[in-house]
Amino acid sequence: MREGYAAVMPANAYNWVAVWRRNFLAWRKVALASVLGNLADPMTNLFGLGFGLGIIVGLIDGTSYIAFLAGGMVATSAMTAATFETMYAAFARMRAQRTWEAILCTQLTLGDIVLGELAWAATKAVLAGTAIAVVAVTLGYAAWASIIYSIPAIAITGFVFASLAMVVVSLASSYDYFVFYQTLVVTPMVFLCGAVFPVSQMPSAFQRVAGLLPLAHSVDLIRPVMLGLPTGGIGLHIGALCMYAVLPFFLSIALLRRRLMR
Amino acid sequence: MSTVAIDLSCVRKSYGDKIVVDGLSFAVASGECFGLLGPNGAGKSTIARMVLGMVAPDTGKMTVLGEPVPARARLARARIGVVPQFDNLELEFTVRENLLVFGRYFNMSAREVEAVLPALLEFARLESKADARVAELSGGMKRRLTLARALINDPHLLVMDEPTTGLDPHARHLIWERLRLLLARGKTILLTTHFMEEAERLCDRLCVLEAGRKIAEGEPRALIDEQIGCQVIEIYGGNPHELSSLIRPYARHIEVSGETLFCYAPDPEQVLVQLRGRVGLRLLQRPANLEDVFLRLTGREMER
Numbered sequence: 001m002r003e004g005y006a007a008v009m010p011a012n013a014y015n016w017v018a019v020w021r022r023n024f025l026a027w028r029k030v031a032l033a034s035v036l037g038n039l040a041d042p043m044t045n046l047f048g049l050g051f052g053l054g055i056i057v058g059l060i061d062g063t064s065y066i067a068f069l070a071g072g073m074v075a076t077s078a079m080t081a082a083t084f085e086t087m088y089a090a091f092a093r094m095r096a097q098r099t100w101e102a103i104l105c106t107q108l109t110l111g112d113i114v115l116g117e118l119a120w121a122a123t124k125a126v127l128a129g130t131a132i133a134v135v136a137v138t139l140g141y142a143a144w145a146s147i148i149y150s151i152p153a154i155a156i157t158g159f160v161f162a163s164l165a166m167v168v169v170s171l172a173s174s175y176d177y178f179v180f181y182q183t184l185v186v187t188p189m190v191f192l193c194g195a196v197f198p199v200s201q202m203p204s205a206f207q208r209v210a211g212l213l214p215l216a217h218s219v220d221l222i223r224p225v226m227l228g229l230p231t232g233g234i235g236l237h238i239g240a241l242c243m244y245a246v247l248p249f250f251l252s253i254a255l256l257r258r259r260l261m262r
Numbered sequence: 263m264s265t266v267a268i269d270l271s272c273v274r275k276s277y278g279d280k281i282v283v284d285g286l287s288f289a290v291a292s293g294e295c296f297g298l299l300g301p302n303g304a305g306k307s308t309i310a311r312m313v314l315g316m317v318a319p320d321t322g323k324m325t326v327l328g329e330p331v332p333a334r335a336r337l338a339r340a341r342i343g344v345v346p347q348f349d350n351l352e353l354e355f356t357v358r359e360n361l362l363v364f365g366r367y368f369n370m371s372a373r374e375v376e377a378v379l380p381a382l383l384e385f386a387r388l389e390s391k392a393d394a395r396v397a398e399l400s401g402g403m404k405r406r407l408t409l410a411r412a413l414i415n416d417p418h419l420l421v422m423d424e425p426t427t428g429l430d431p432h433a434r435h436l437i438w439e440r441l442r443l444l445l446a447r448g449k450t451i452l453l454t455t456h457f458m459e460e461a462e463r464l465c466d467r468l469c470v471l472e473a474g475r476k477i478a479e480g481e482p483r484a485l486i487d488e489q490i491g492c493q494v495i496e497i498y499g500g501n502p503h504e505l506s507s508l509i510r511p512y513a514r515h516i517e518v519s520g521e522t523l524f525c526y527a528p529d530p531e532q533v534l535v536q537l538r539g540r541v542g543l544r545l546l547q548r549p550a551n552l553e554d555v556f557l558r559l560t561g562r563e564m565e566r
Contacts, residue, residue: 107337
């Protein structure tokens, strides 16, 4: 049995690149529509909440509300982009399009495919998150250099949420399951994790829960960088995010093996 | 390279209570075309997936191209080309892009793919379609592209799961011709099919399966001679039971399947004499084929 699991793990450090490049080629054909689709939602939130609520809220921790919100929206858009890419597009490649089935006939393993899909979803998260950051910088809410420093945090956020979504994919029997994950897990996280208002405004029990959630760690890494403030507990945040990326990754491979290779 | 391409020994697989592969053993020699013949649900596709390491057997041992499977199936797959039962081409990609993307799965560079591309397109008779989107190709063209894609890594072994199912006769003959060409080039083929004609035309040897169990194995001609060994008269349109008692003395064996009576007769003339003058009967005399072997072995016709 253990041998069976070993045979489906990533075979080497580079096999996944072929899967990533396949997805890149497919994306290139529809890039414009895809980029617009990914950006519209977080952009609406940023301006709608930023300008609308910003007037009522005033300053938060010494910065304008829209500047505070920018970091949260960067993290949120990375989360959403990676989640959706994995749940809908990767699920389609697994099921309807039979792309994975074709790849499994080559020298790639299931683990190589999953890793390639996660890397691709993280790439889309970087595109989406960085685009929001660029808009925020252009409007003067953050410094240009902050984008460079945010990118690694955005990328790991993408990996985390792709990895978690891959577990959902490995268990889902239809698209309907994704709605549950989206409404019960992803959307509450936006409000629990300090993306739109400071965690400190919530009751302490909720604050403790937030400390366990991955988006909170992403926000805590990205927002200070964008506001030019010192970041506390970098090691803790990166460690927590790495755990959220790696454990679901292996779990999803094991679950997908049971699903696809029986 | 060992002379045995695939070796299965006492392989068993069940899903819950349902036994899909039941103590199956066979060996495929390098350079031969070996057929797995049986009705839908006989376990053919499961066996093909096992050979590729995509299904782990419950018990039994499997070696493919010298590698233990499924433990080292990846190394075997590096030298295998697969034609799956259902097309899984990239519909939005062009023919060329499909081959490029698939070549990358075998760690081939774009240059390496470009180098083999003309020969593959010629083999698949798709020279003029290199830059056409796959979605625009006909069913036969898609199948030929799938075949070309399976050859991109210059495999030693081809695993084909029902390669011509769903194709019209013309497209099917073209695929058969291409497969014979591959065999002439020394490739080994494992072919699953429920087409008797396909098995008879292509396979050097075959294994007849029913419910995951091997019920016969051998060369198609030898199986037919061994199991039937005489002419067949198919009789439609009478009372099969009445007719069968009439002709029984002249028949070696009689099978009734639905409303058709199959009479296996060493001397068909005598049978025809008995039936002369009966109205409403339709008779067809023909040489025995694998269909008869299957009917003989299982007591029923192949389902399609």
